[in-house]
Amino acid sequence: MPEAKEKKKKAAKPSNSAALFAADEGTQADESSKALLREFMHSKGLTDTLRTFDDEQPRGDLTIASRALMSDLLALHGFQERNKAKPTPRNTLLEVVCDDRLLRREKALATQNPQAPLEPDSDDPDAVGPRLAVLQEDRTRLTAELTNRLAQLTQAVEQRRCLEDELASMRAAGRKKKEKLEKLEKKLEKKAEKKQGKSKRAKSDGGKLSMTIDQLLDASAKSHGTNGNGRKRGGGTAKEEKEAFLKGLSSLKAPPADKKPRKAKKGGSIPPQEVATPSAAEEEASSASSSSSPKAGGSPGSETDSSGESFSKQLRAADSKYKQQQQQLLQKAAGPGGAKKGANWSAGLLDVDDEHLDHGSPALSHGASIRNALLTPTEPSATFDPLNGSTVQGRPIDSNTAKKLKKLICGAINVPETWLQQGFSFTAEPSVKYGLVQNSGGPCGVLAVVQARVVKQLFLVQGLASTEAITPDAQREAITAALAETLLTVAAGGSVQLATPPDFDVQGRRQLKYSVDFESWRTQTIGRSPAAVASFFRENYDFYKEPCGLGLLSLVCSAVLTRGGADAVVGDMDASISGTDDSLIVRHNYSSQELVSLLLYGKAHSNVFNGMKRLGDQNEHVALQGTPAECELGLLSYRDHLKDIEVGSYLKSPLLPVWVVWNESHYSVVFAKERIDHSAARAELFYYDQYACQNEEYRLTVDASDPDAFVEADDDDTPYMDSILRTREPWKRAKVDWNGSEGLLPG
Numbered sequence: 001m002p003e004a005k006e007k008k009k010k011a012a013k014p015s016n017s018a019a020l021f022a023a024d025e026g027t028q029a030d031e032s033s034k035a036l037l038r039e040f041m042h043s044k045g046l047t048d049t050l051r052t053f054d055d056e057q058p059r060g061d062l063t064i065a066s067r068a069l070m071s072d073l074l075a076l077h078g079f080q081e082r083n084k085a086k087p088t089p090r091n092t093l094l095e096v097v098c099d100d101r102l103l104r105r106e107k108a109l110a111t112q113n114p115q116a117p118l119e120p121d122s123d124d125p126d127a128v129g130p131r132l133a134v135l136q137e138d139r140t141r142l143t144a145e146l147t148n149r150l151a152q153l154t155q156a157v158e159q160r161r162c163l164e165d166e167l168a169s170m171r172a173a174g175r176k177k178k179e180k181l182e183k184l185e186k187k188l189e190k191k192a193e194k195k196q197g198k199s200k201r202a203k204s205d206g207g208k209l210s211m212t213i214d215q216l217l218d219a220s221a222k223s224h225g226t227n228g229n230g231r232k233r234g235g236g237t238a239k240e241e242k243e244a245f246l247k248g249l250s251s252l253k254a255p256p257a258d259k260k261p262r263k264a265k266k267g268g269s270i271p272p273q274e275v276a277t278p279s280a281a282e283e284e285a286s287s288a289s290s291s292s293s294p295k296a297g298g299s300p301g302s303e304t305d306s307s308g309e310s311f312s313k314q315l316r317a318a319d320s321k322y323k324q325q326q327q328q329l330l331q332k333a334a335g336p337g338g339a340k341k342g343a344n345w346s347a348g349l350l351d352v353d354d355e356h357l358d359h360g361s362p363a364l365s366h367g368a369s370i371r372n373a374l375l376t377p378t379e380p381s382a383t384f385d386p387l388n389g390s391t392v393q394g395r396p397i398d399s400n401t402a403k404k405l406k407k408l409i410c411g412a413i414n415v416p417e418t419w420l421q422q423g424f425s426f427t428a429e430p431s432v433k434y435g436l437v438q439n440s441g442g443p444c445g446v447l448a449v450v451q452a453r454v455v456k457q458l459f460l461v462q463g464l465a466s467t468e469a470i471t472p473d474a475q476r477e478a479i480t481a482a483l484a485e486t487l488l489t490v491a492a493g494g495s496v497q498l499a500t501p502p503d504f505d506v507q508g509r510r511q512l513k514y515s516v517d518f519e520s521w522r523t524q525t526i527g528r529s530p531a532a533v534a535s536f537f538r539e540n541y542d543f544y545k546e547p548c549g550l551g552l553l554s555l556v557c558s559a560v561l562t563r564g565g566a567d568a569v570v571g572d573m574d575a576s577i578s579g580t581d582d583s584l585i586v587r588h589n590y591s592s593q594e595l596v597s598l599l600l601y602g603k604a605h606s607n608v609f610n611g612m613k614r615l616g617d618q619n620e621h622v623a624l625q626g627t628p629a630e631c632e633l634g635l636l637s638y639r640d641h642l643k644d645i646e647v648g649s650y651l652k653s654p655l656l657p658v659w660v661v662w663n664e665s666h667y668s669v670v671f672a673k674e675r676i677d678h679s680a681a682r683a684e685l686f687y688y689d690q691y692a693c694q695n696e697e698y699r700l701t702v703d704a705s706d707p708d709a710f711v712e713a714d715d716d717d718t719p720y721m722d723s724i725l726r727t728r729e730p731w732k733r734a735k736v737d738w739n740g741s742e743g744l745l746p747g
Contacts, residue, residue: 017069020062027062032074035064036094043092067093151693159439162421162548394524397499402518404566405499405557411583415553418442418589423551424450424483424544426475431697433470434458434478438691443552445591447690448660448667449599450555452633453482455688456658459673466673467697480537483544483555488530490562490602496526496533499557501550523561556584559598569594572604574624590665600660601631608635610648627651636670637662641723652728653678657685663720666691670700670721679730681705687721698741700725704734719743 020031034057041050064070070093071077083089083096090096397405409415418440424447427435436451438444457478458464464474487496502520526533537544544551563569570582573594584595584604598604607613609626616622627650634654639662640647651659657672668689676683682705687698702725704710710733721744722736736743 017072020064020069020073023062028073031062031064032070035070036092036097039067039070040092040094154693155439159548162439166548394500394522397518397521397523399519401561401565402521405518405560408560408566408569408582408584409556410585416442416585416589419553419556419585420550421548422447422553423546423549424479425547426479426545427694429695431467432688432694433467433475435688435694436690437547439548441691442585442589443591444667444691445593445596445660446552446556446599448669449596449633450479450482450486451669451688451690452600452658452660452671453485454478455669455671455673455686456633456656457481459671460656460658460675476538476541479545480534480541483537484530484534486555486599487558487562488528488533489600490559490598491528492602493528494562495528497523497558497561498526498536498554499523499561500554518557521557555599556595560584563598563602563604569598569604572598572625574606588665591667593662596635596660596662596667597627600633600635601627601629603628607645608637608648608651609646610650630655632656634659635662636660636724636727638664638720638724640727647727657683661687661721661724663724668692670725681730681734683731685725696741699739701737701739702731702734703737704731706735707733710735 020028023031037053038050041053059065064073071080074093076093076097079096079100080093082100090099406415410419419442422439422443425437426433427437429435434455436447436454438447458470458474461481462474462478464470487498499518499521500523502522526536543549544554560566560569563572569584573582584592584598586592593608594604594606597606597608603625605625605627607624607626611626611628613624613626614621615624627648630650630653632655635647635651636659637645637647639645657674657676659670661668661670666689668687668691670685670687672683672685681703683702685700685702687700688694700721719736719738725731725736726734
């Protein structure tokens with residue numbers, strides 16, 4: 001009879017064993033635990049306890065009733081062999097496992113290595129499963145490390161390509177400069193030859209000019225009359241009159257031979273280089289005409305007397321008018337600084353002595369007109385714009401403004417190289433064609449604000465339905481509109497001031513020579529028209545999209561000047577109160593919150609709460625500036641989740657569903673592709689990090705329609721974007737689904 005039962009058990013074992021091994025891991029673990037407990041209670045004689053256990057946990061088809069099956073399932077053969085070799089072996093498998101674990105712990109403590117893994121020996125057949133798990137973990141870790149390394153190599157290759165492009169650009173610019181210098185040398189040689197030819201012609205015409213002067217003096221003497229000793233009735237001899245005339249004539253400048261004189265505009269004067277003097281031939285013709293006119297008929301005496309009197313009146317009237325204009329111009333030139341400034345300004349221009357005007361010479365009256373032209377203030381001259389090869393109004397940044405600008409941007413250090421090699425270029429990844437690319441750590445705050453406006457333009461202004469609909473033309477319009485809108489936001493109805501570097505060729509590619517003192521930069525006023533500002537960025541798109549160019553730094557400098565200069569930006573900050581550095585680039589070359597605020601809503605405020613807060617009593621208090629009003633674009637922060645700062649509703653609930661994300665030391669963007677209500681409990685959002693080499697689109701479904709279903713987890717196990725989104729009141733207990741993508745954890 002016992003033999004029959006034994007055969008029956010052996011016959012039933014394969015069926016039970018096969019079903020058990022085919023079950024899932026959870027079922028196997030459950031049945032193994034029950035079997036270990038049943039064996040232990042049975043061995044210890046706990047019959048009532050075992051009966052109660054069976055009542056609460058009824059046996060089934062998968063119940064393990066064989067010690068051998070338990071050993072097979074849990075791979076405990078090695079444990080049993082070691083147990084048999086002990087002086088006092090254990091009776092149950094549960095005790096065998098516990099005893100083996102404790103023994104290994106004692107060995108680890110004996111070797112003073114409490115952290116030693118309690119795994120079976122490498123030659124133990126029971127170690128196969130754990131070793132496979134360890135190998136799988138190592139494979140996962142190595143795969144992640146390899147992926148990161150490949151990303152770093154890709155970034156290094158891109159940086160090398162940028163440097164090679166810059167080197168090629170520098171060489172091309174060097175060749176262009178060399179060609180320009182050669183052309184300039186040839187031009188100077190031609191001018192020198194032309195000047196020598198003019199000098200020779202002047203000498204050959206000297207005799208004729210002397211004759212003409214003598215004829216004019218004779219005519220003047222006849223018109224004024226002389227006394228018996230050869231002196232004029234006015235007091236000077238003919239010789240003195242001639243010397244005075246020649247002295248006045250020597251101070252005059254004739255126009256270039258290849259240019260014709262033009263008429264002066266109403267209320268102005270003819271520029272000095274365009275005032276024409278009569279040629280020798282014309283003077284001879286005039287002299288001949290005047291000498292021959294008496295022969296035409298009439299009384300010669302009456303003709304000369306009347307012409308002389310008319311000539312004197314004209315001269316005195318012209319002299320009086322000139323002196324009045326001179327006085328008005330000197331007062332205008334002096335301005336607020338007084339007459340001394342005007343005197344200094346005009347000291348080098350008055351080359352003709354006033355006393356010569358009293359001699360009645362028409363040539364000297366002509367000299368007064370030249371001085372009048374020299375003293376006339378002119379408009380700022382147009383300069384060549386190397387960004388697009390056009391002529392624009394511009395002026396160099398003065399030394400004082402340049403020093404303040406540099407101190408505000410980077411303090412006592414030089415502008416970091418990462419800020420000198422950053423433009424606004426789009427990624428080549430087709431799944432995130434709206435994304436900009438950040439080359440190195442540091443300027444993420446500026447890029448995030450511009451990125452926020454780019455997605456706003458693409459999806460909420462242009463109305464593109466999907467990422468696939470984005471074209472290169474749409475990208476171009478989005479980035480130019482985003483840059484223009486950033487400066488117009490800072491201008492707040494005023495004029496936009498642009499700051500551009502000097503070291504560029506007409507294609508807009510930057511040379512390797514970094515101009516970081518800003519004294520060589522140029523500033524120009526575009527005005528307050530959105531169309532004009534957008535047109536500027538559209539025409540200079542190639543410069544601002546250069547991946548390793550100075551486009552980002554140019555935008556920052558333009559924003560500072562548009563705000564009113566460095567002093568106005570410093571006035572926005574809390575730096576004077578907190579004692580911190582009042583620079584826009586802070587530790588580790590990061591963007592400061594003040595810079596992000598300046599570009600986001602136009603004022604460099606240090607805080608992100610609503611409005612202003614006063615610290616202190618009514619008599620003595622400190623005012624801290626936050627977000628002044630509701631913004632078009634918003635900001636969310638992980639530090640708000642940590643309760644380090646307070647982000648106000650003006651930024652949490654902006655007019656458009658686009659937010660700059662501030663994750664402690666880095667800025668990125670989260671946005672919706674369509675407008676949503678502020679209080680909406682559900683939203684489809686998209687997250688983009690311009691510095692993460694992102695090659696997939698992260699779509700986040702935020703759903704707070706069932707707050708009771710929310711289960712709060714530890715921060716280390718919660719993606720930081722989930723925590724950031726829950727800082728908004730409507731999404732405080734929202735579930736965040738990454739839709740198949742791996743959530744980005746803190747750290």
